[in-house]
Structures are given as C-alpha cells and as structure tokens.
Amino acid sequence: MNNSLLVVLVANGIGFGTPLLYASLGELLAERSGVLNLGVEGMMLIGAVTGFWTVERFHASTGAALAAAVGVAALAGAATSLIHAFLVITLRASQIVSGLALTIFAGAAGLSSYFGNDFNLGENPARHTFHTVFPASWQRWPIVGPIVFGHNVLVYVSWALVVLVSLYLTRTRLGLNLRAVGDAPAAADAMGINVAAYRYAHVLVGGALAGVAGATFTLAITPQWVDGITGGAGWIAIALVIFAFWRPELCLVGAYFFGALQDLAPELQARGIHLGPTALWTNTLPYLMTIVVLVLVSASSTRRWLGAPAALGTPYVREER
C-alpha cells in the first residue's frame, strides 16, 4: 500500500515541494512588507551552489558540514537579496526590473554558473547529503510511514517554519506592524514604524530562505551541482505566494501540490501508464499547471487581489525630512 500511486505522490510531493515551500515562505515575507522580489530563481541558485561548495570544502563531520552548508547558503541568498533591497528600498527603483536583473545576474549563465565552473563543482556528487531522520522501520508504517516519517530534517524544519511564520503574522506586534507596512506604509510611518527597516529585514530573510531552498536541491534532492539545477522553481514559488493568498499554511499546500505534479509524469511512466508524448508532458506539466492555477486565481474575483498587500510593488516615499 505504501507503493500505491497516491501515497508515493504525496510523499515525493513533500520532498520535491520543500524547496518551493522555503522559497515561497521567504517571498511571502518580502511581499508582505510590500516588496516584490522576482529574483528568487537567482537567489536559489546562489544558495544551491554555495551550499554545495561548502559541503565540498568544509572538512568536518556530516552534521557539521551540512549545517554549515545551509548556513552559508542562507547568508549567500541574503547577501544577493541585499542588492535588490538597496536598489528598490533606498533608491526606489522599479521592483520588477531589479528582480529580473537579479535573476540574470545570479542565475543560470550568471554568478551561480560562474562559481560552479570556477570551482569545478559539477564533477562529483555531494560529499555529504541529507538523509532521512526517522528509523527505517517507522517509514514502513502504512501511509503515515513514508508521508510523515520519510523525510530529511530540512522538511521537518520547514513545517516548523510554516507554524512560526503564521504565528508571527497573526499574533505578534511585529507581525501586525509588518502587515501595516505592506498595506499602508503611510499609516505605519505616521505611527512611528520604520518602514525601510522592516522592508530590508524581510527582503533579507526572504533571500536567506531562498538560499536554503536552493541548497535543498544540491544537498538533498539531487545531491549534485548542475548549472541551472532549480529549473524554474523560483518562479513557481512566486506564483505560489499569489495562489496561497499570502498565507503560510496555503503555501504549504500549494508547494506540495506542485511538488507532486513534478513527480506525476515519471511515476506514471514507471507504472507503464502512457499519456501520449510522455517526455513533453513530463517536463512541461508543472509550468502549464502554474499558468492554469494562476488564471483561475486571478479570474475568480478581484477579491483575490484584495488579499495582496496593498502597497506591493510601490516604493514608499516619505516627503523630505
């Protein structure tokens, strides 16, 4: 029963969806502060390559090396997002163009590729990788086994993160302030809240999470560095935030849904079920589904966009001091 299509899809969906979850949570926080960061794909790749590099070069026990790698990936992601934050918050540049520039700069055929090539990272698989946490016997339990106990620590941390972010937004004063910054920065400013500080902080955290998301690829999913390994996941994460009404719980649902989608075609193929030009389907399904979901979400009602932070995408200018 643990080999049934549904169980496998859900279990693998969780695994594949974890980078999407990290990245979308990060983007959610940034967008809640009113800043759109389209550079997620680039930041993920930076995180992926720096995490991989750390694991190769940092000679320590598996646990320590992996922890360091994740830390480095987070830092690298945050550092990359700092460029965007500076351009967009302090210089008030167009958030869209800046985000695109970030992806070009850091993405495939950009800085991440540069590092990968320069340090010859593509040659070997990762020296240390994340393994499942729970004993194998637990993983054999019907249904719950693979779905709940079959994952590595990154997955479990992401679950905790969803809870944390959700509590942060709804129950804390900082979270209230953040929501005000994203919805009505003028009101927040008049109440003494430092709009720029909140925006910087959350964009950087978003970058850090994107970096971790990227590291998930090179340290857990396909423990190897390949140029452009994320394959557009960053963009799907951005779409996810919209799909999730800017709410963390729905990010989790959406991330695992898309994760499962990515696994759908290969699983069907493995079971001998053919859907026509399988190769084409296999590769394009996640992207097509993103479009479909996005259309449904946007067309349903204006109310959906009322879920967006009202000041998203607009720079905040307070008249001169």
Add this chain to the structure above:
Amino acid sequence: MRGITKQFPGVVANDGVDFEAAPGEVHALLGENGAGKSTLSNILTGLYRPDAGEISLHGERVEFHSPRDALDAGVSMVHQHFRLVERFSVAENVILGDHRREGRAFRLRRRATERRVGELGERYRVAVDPRANVWQLSVGEQQRVEILKALYLDARILILDEPTAVLTPQEAEVLFGTLRELAADGRTIVFISHKLHEVKAVSDRVTVLRAGRTVATVDAAESTPRSLAELMVGRGLGEGVQAEPREPGEAVLALEDVWADGDRGGAAVRGVSLQVRAGEIVAMAGVAGNGQRELAETIAGIRPATKGTVHVAGKTPRSGDPRAAITAGVAYVPEDRLGTGLAPSVSIASNLALKSYRKPPASSGPLLRLGRIREHAVELIKRYRIAAPGPQAPVRLLSGGNLQKVVLAREFSGGPKVLVAASPTRGLDVGAIESVHTYLHEAAANGVGVLLLSEDLDEILTLADRIAVVYEGRIVGETPRAQANVEEIGLQMAGGEDPRRN
C-alpha cells in the same frame, strides 16, 4: 515653537514662524492653502526637520527625529487624509506601532485593547466598534478612529488638520464638543483650518499664518470672520465671484433612476434621477463616500450603470463606455487630478490633447500631428495662464492649482455640453479657487450644464443655482439656492439623523 524655518527647494514654507499654545486651550491655526500650516504641523509631529528654530514642550527644548519621537512626547495628529490601514480593525489600527506605553510587548492582547478603545470612545463621545474593519466605516467614524489613536497614547497635544472637511455641520458640532472636553482635561488642541466660522466657534485663540509667516495671534472672542479673513489674505476682500443671472435652457443631462455598483460590490448609486439644464449649475452636496464619485464616473462612462439611463443632450451614450460619453459631450473633471485626470509623466501638451487626439487637427489618419498639438497647447497655456516650464514638460512638475487649470483647459476646450466637476477646488489656494469658480461660471454662461460635486457647503452656496443632497446613493433633497437652508441641508447630508442627539 520659535523661529521655525523650513525650506524646500524654491519654496520657503515656514519663515521664522512663532507659535505657542497653552494646556487646556483650543488654539486654531488659520491660513489659506499654501500658507504653511501643514508644514508647521508636520514639523511638530516629527515628519519634517526644521532648518532653523526650536521647539519646546512644557518649557523644555525638544528635538524630533522621527514621528516616533513626537508620539512618545505626547504629540499626536489627526491628518486630513487619514493614515489608517483599511484592512485592519479599529483596535488593530489603534495599537499599531512600537510605543513606549506598550513597552515592546511581543504578543498582541486583543481583548484588553478592545476594552480600552471602548472606554475611551464612551468617555469622549467618539465611540466606534473596536472590532469593525476600517474600510466598513463611514468617513466620520474613521476620523474617530484617528482620534482614538491619539487618546490611546494619552496625547497631551492633539493637532487636527482640517477635520471638518469630511463632516456634516452637525457632526462638526459633535466634534467640537469632543475637543472642548479634551481641552478641559488639560490637553492642548491645535485646530488647523481655513474655515472662519468654525475657527471662531471652537477656538480660544487664533494664530494666522500667511505666506509662511506668522501674521497675528488673536483672541477668537474678539475677532469677526471678516477680520480673520483679512488677516489671512492680507488685503481687503472683494465680494467673491459674482455671477450674472442666467436663463437656463433645455435639459442637457438627464439621469433616470440610475443605479451603479461600488468598488467593493453592492450598489453605491441607488436610483438617482436628476436633471441639469443648459446654463445651470447644479450642486450635489454630501459627505464623501455617499456615492458621488461613483455617480460622476457613471455619467462619464467610466463606470457602467446597472440600471437606469443617462441622457446627454437628447442622446443616450452607451453605458460604461468613456469614449461614448466624451463623444456625446460629457466633460469630467475628476477629484483625483494626477491619478485619473492626467498622465503624470506625459507632457503637458499630450495631456491637453488627451481627449482630442483622435480627431483632426490633432491627428490625420493614424498619424499624430505633433506640431498642431504643440501649438494648441501653447495657446491653452497662455489663455488659462498656466505656470509651466513649457508644453513638453511632464505634467507632474506642476503645482496643484496649475494641474487643475490643465484639466479645466482641456475639458472646456472640447466644447462640452455637460461638465461634471468633482471637488474641483480641493487643496487649492484662494487665488486658484477664484479662478476655478470663474471658469465654472463662464462655462455655465456659455450654455454648458454644470454638475458640481463638492463637500464644501460654502462653495456650493456661492456657486449653485440648485442644490441636491446625496446620502447613501440617493438624492434626499433638492432645493433652489434661494430657498436653501444650511441647517436642513446638513441634516439631509447626515441622513436625517441629528448626531447631536446622542
């Protein structure tokens, strides 16, 4: 505040201003638009830093580096454009921010806050439901939330910027009662306004600003509206804009049971029937948010009518089609000049051609005739005396009054049959206001039917031939100017309920 000077490039907003107010007093800050009142209050609330001068509170020198400093010092302001988060509840808006009162409390204590908000509301007659979402509240109620924000922080100095602009006369009286109570508590109330009767009604002392300088500080009791006006403007006042009597002609605008939806679903305009005749100025009085904007948009074709019809000069342009309305002869001066009526980064010349570019002489076939457009712009700039760097400059460089002139120039030059003007004089100084009033009279004299939407009763009483009152999307009263009664109009604007009775 002593010797406050604040300069922006090209403009000295405050030039050595002295201002002082005592505890327990309601002190009015009077001046026309552009005199420097907003700048001064922004300095006092920490939004701006003065170039020179100092501020002392209770005898001690203070310096504000940010709004938070001012809030912590007990200075709060109720802005003219509310600084509220519409999505939040009243309670959430009130406790927003990091305040020394709350410490840096991490968790939100919802119930305690709601209780306190309720208490304060009761005490000072500014009650609102703490759990309601702000976007659901009326404008008057939203203002109360702003006041509650200040009270929650126990503000000792409360500044209100043009608070009655959005209130009916009766609501204004309730507000004055609240202010007097707060003053009786020992707080200092600074009341910024350009409305002379109110200033006299509620304040103890009045400081008049003109062109960035303090002109005088007088006792309210010893002044008359006329003496205050002369201090404010600095010259003997004329009688205002006089119009020649006009004979209205045929109906150029006829609304038949028009219904239209608002932005959040639900009907904003509910069965409005009205006629405007050629050469007539009909004013619609009403507090903001009662469907005026939606009605104006429906007439201009920007918003589709869900029921009923709009007739313009005998024709019926297709509903929800701005181009049809324009072709039928509807000119619309929207309230939001720079957001709707003009394209900010586009040149003045192009903005002036915004409605005429489709036809000759502005274009021939698919091609634009840029030379002609430019010439036309130069002509209009001269005729309307628009102060501009040149016709190719982006329109957002202009000041408020000049922006409005651009819009008016464009709308008039199209030879319209109907002119809908929404709050056309908002935020303008006296000179600009006079110009606008003159143009409106001119339009009417030329046979245009003018529909004026305004919150300013004084303006309506000056301009209108007929006054209709709108409340909750319906017309609740219609009177010719000669028989208009301010008290009654005020009651109608509030839906017939006298808020003083609470």
Add this chain to the structure above:
Amino acid sequence: MVAVPAASLVFAFFASGLVLLATGHNALSSYRRLFDAAFLNHGALGDTLVSATPLAFTGLAAAAAFRMRLFNIGGEGQLYIGAITAAAAGLYFGGSGGPSAFAIAAMVAAGCAGGAAWALIPGILRAFFRTNEIIVSLMLNYVAGYLLTYLIFNSQSYFRQTTGFNASVFPTSKELPSSAVWPAATVHVHGGVALPLGAGLAVLAAVLLWVLYARTRFGFEATVLGDSPRAARYAGMRTRRKIVAVMAISGAIAGLGGASQDGDFRHTLDADPNGLQRQFYGYSGIVVAALARYNPLAVLLVAFLIGGLQNAGNSLQGPDFPAGLVGVMQGIILFSALGGELLVRYRVRVRRRDRAGAAPAPEAT
C-alpha cells in the same frame, strides 16, 4: 540622456572587475581578451553581428512591451516558437537554387506569426483575466524550450531528418533547403564583414517601432496607458485591445528573431538544448532594452555592444575563462542602469520643488 547608460557601463565593468579579482582572475587581461574577441580579432566584427542580431530582435521586443509597463519576459520562448514556425515555412516552401524571395518572405511571416501567437497567450490572459503576464510568459519560455527539444529529440516530427548516416546515429533536424537560406551583404570594412539579412530586418523593425510609438495615435495611447491606466480609461482608450496588440507586436518581433536564427545563421532548426537554448537571447534582450531605456533606435546600438560581450563570452569559454561572466556583467550593467535611472529622477524631483508655488502636500509618488 546618454550619460546614465554610459556611466552604468563604466561602473559595471569596474564592478565585474572586482568580481574577477576576488576570484583570482586577472581582470585586465580578461577584459583585454574580451574586447579583442568582441571587436578586434579577425572575423570578430562579423561574429559580433551574429550575436547582436538576435539581441536586437529580443531587445526591440522587450522595449515594445516594457514601454507600456507590460513585462513580457517571454521573449525567449517567443523566439523559439518563431524559429519553429519559420523553419516549417522554410522547409515547406524552400527548394534548390539561390535565395528565393518567396520562401524567405514566408519564413519572415511565419516567424512573426508564431512569436505573436505565443505572446498572445499571456497577452489575452492579462487583458481579459487580469493574470500576471510576467509569470505566464516566463512559464511559457520553459514550455517552448521543451517543445523545441521534443520536436527533434523525442519525436518523428516534420522537422526531423530521417535519412542519412548522421541521422541514424543522433537526432538531427533537417537542413533548410538552399532557397530558404537568407542572404547576407558584404560590407568592405576590416577585411570584409557579412551583414546578415536579419540585421537589416532588425533595423527596419526598430525604425517602424519608433515611428509607431512616437508619431501615431497607437503610440500615444500606449504611452498614456503605460503611464496611467486610469487616465487612459478616463480618456476613453480601449485598454484591453491595446494590451493584446502590444503583446502581439512584441512577440512578433521576437519570433522574427527566431526566424533569423534559422535563416541567417543556423540554416536549420536548432533544437539542441546546448545550442540556441543556452544563448538566453530573450533574457539578454531585456537587459538591452533596459539599458537603451526602451528607445527602439538605442536598442540597436546597445544590442551591438552587448552582442560583442556575448560573442566574446562564447568564443572564449573554456576552463581558463570564467563562464557565467557574461551573465554577471549583464546583471551588473542592469543594476547600474537602474541605479543611474534614479539619479535622473531625483534631479527631476528637485526641479519640481522649484516650480511648485504652494507647500508640497503629501502626495503618493
């Protein structure tokens, strides 16, 4: 006007130099080699034109859309689809002999049509369903890429070569018949440089686009719509139709770039994942457009410069020359252009205060 982009370039070179130094490369010699490979070496100019031509197309495509605040990121995919449809036309209408005007015209038309159709997907979704065109157009890039690869590598499609020794070993796509190969003019400078037909078409497209935006009613409406959708609606402009039209134009130009790839340079449908799809012409086009401040004529110049950069990157790529440098530099160029843009705007804000007679009121910028 020119100062900002020029300064951005200088700054970008400087900043990229720092990156090079930080990773242990000799910045100056890398730059020297870059410049030589781009312009000075024998045949470099011609190669640069080869890189610049597609960039001109994708740059124009991006400029056409971005000017109206339509963020068409799908130039990459629209180029691929244009390549596919143009190849189909070329294979179908082409024959033996010298370049045939008819076959070439068919390819041009097909390329434009394919690109336009692909761009209409995000266009229509945006116009009528308010769907975010950035994500839709971007997703379609990936779809187009996979489709392109599929046509040769995973299927027995029309495009696939089925006979011949090579074809039985490795999936190949058919060669375009000789009458569908686009001609090139020879310019006698620097030892003879080939000017591809595509380059000429790009210049023509740039001029037409410039006229469209600067001198026609269509362009006027697009400018106003890009600046303020509310003002556009207020003035009675047909917003949705405009969005669809501009996206179609943008896609058509990108598709033409794809046709040029087939006809001018590759003479076949290049479906190799390491070939056309590794050039990222579409994304580079966005950089070109931004640097050119969305002015079609400036796009041509910038495309040439960036083409030089791309050419150099390609020809120098190897273990001792940092790969990914091109992307890094382009990113930095774009960042500097963005940063520089603000200086211009800041100056404008200061001037505004001079003009304003009244005290500045709180106004959303």
